[in-house]
Amino acid sequence: DTAVSQTPKYLVTQMGNDKSIKCEQNLGHDTMYWYKQDSKKFLKIMFSYNNKELIINETVPNRFSPKSPDKAHLNLHINSLELGDSAVYFCASSSAGTYPADTQYFGPGTRLTVL
Amino acid sequence: DQQVKQNSPSLSVQEGRISILNCDYTNSMFDYFLWYKKYPAEGPTFLISISSIKDKNEDGRFTVFLNKSAKHLSLHIVPSQPGDSAVYFCAARASSNTGKLIFGQGTTLQVKP
Numbered sequence: 689d690t691a692v693s694q695t696p697k698y699l700v701t702q703m704g705n706d707k708s709i710k711c712e713q714n715l716g717h718d719t720m721y722w723y724k725q726d727s728k729k730f731l732k733i734m735f736s737y738n739n740k741e742l743i744i745n746e747t748v749p750n751r752f753s754p755k756s757p758d759k760a761h762l763n764l765h766i767n768s769l770e771l772g773d774s775a776v777y778f779c780a781s782s783s784a785g786t787y788p789a790d791t792q793y794f795g796p797g798t799r800l801t802v803l
Numbered sequence: 804d805q806q807v808k809q810n811s812p813s814l815s816v817q818e819g820r821i822s823i824l825n826c827d828y829t830n831s832m833f834d835y836f837l838w839y840k841k842y843p844a845e846g847p848t849f850l851i852s853i854s855s856i857k858d859k860n861e862d863g864r865f866t867v868f869l870n871k872s873a874k875h876l877s878l879h880i881v882p883s884q885p886g887d888s889a890v891y892f893c894a895a896r897a898s899s900n901t902g903k904l905i906f907g908q909g910t911t912l913q914v915k916p
Contacts, residue, residue, distance in 0.1 A: 692846070719902060730805075731847070731892065731906040744902050778846050782902070790896075791837070792904060794846030 691715050692795035694779050700801045701769055709764045709798045711779030719743075720762035721780040721792060722754060731778065737762050766800075774802045806830045807895050809907035817915050822880040824910050826893030829874065833895040837904070838867060838878050841890045850891075851878070883914045 692713045701707055713720060721744070722734040735754040736744035742754070751767045766773060779795040808827045816822045826836075834855040839847035853860040853867045853876065860867050866879045880887055893907040 721902070729890075729908050733903055736902045738902070780846075790902070791849050791852065793849065794839075796844070796846045 692779055692781055692793050694795040694798050696798060697796065698799050700803065702803055703769055703771060705769050706767045707769060709777055711762045711795055713760055713781040715781055715793060717781035717783040718759050719782045720756065722762065722764050723778040723780060725776040725778060769802045771802050774800055807893055807905045807907040809893055809910045811910050813911040815913045815915065816883050818885055819882045822883045822887065822912055822914065824878040824891050824912065826876045826907055827874060828895050832897040832899065834898050835896050836869060836876050837894045839892040839894060841892060847892055885914050885916050888912055888914045
């Protein structure tokens, strides 16, 4: 009974392609996030959705587009992939109703490699 | 501009001894701090947190200390166990921006049997 799941776990693709990463949480949380962990291991937030509404949008190229069909899912679409997009992408979720409030729970990550 | 810094990339301790992981921050608006633990090929998992109204929070073998004047926090693990070997991330947020966690770059802890 995985709490936050991501698919695929690994993604290898060519430059210029378009790809998607899917995220699902079964925790009943109302907020979901996408993070990028680059080669220097920094975890940086990219987007956040609350009840399907975008609430955080960091300085991310518009080739990246999050889509939230419902509050349990937050997918990440990446167009025209570039070498610099190679990273591990983590999905997370949280809820103001948990203790401690707003603690974020992470998925296992998707390692994206752009060749 | 890295607002949360973990200046020690790695730490090695003997089983049974204390592990001390350090974290510094620069943004005085941060008022809530968290530690996450990450095993290889897994996502970070929440470990312990502390609000800026406290200077200490304890949960079993894990204790987080906060020194607001120095903008410094530390995670103490006593006694350290081999299963504690992982990457530990410090994170911070401001209550005005609760969703936005700022992470440090992590410290790899190795606990030797």
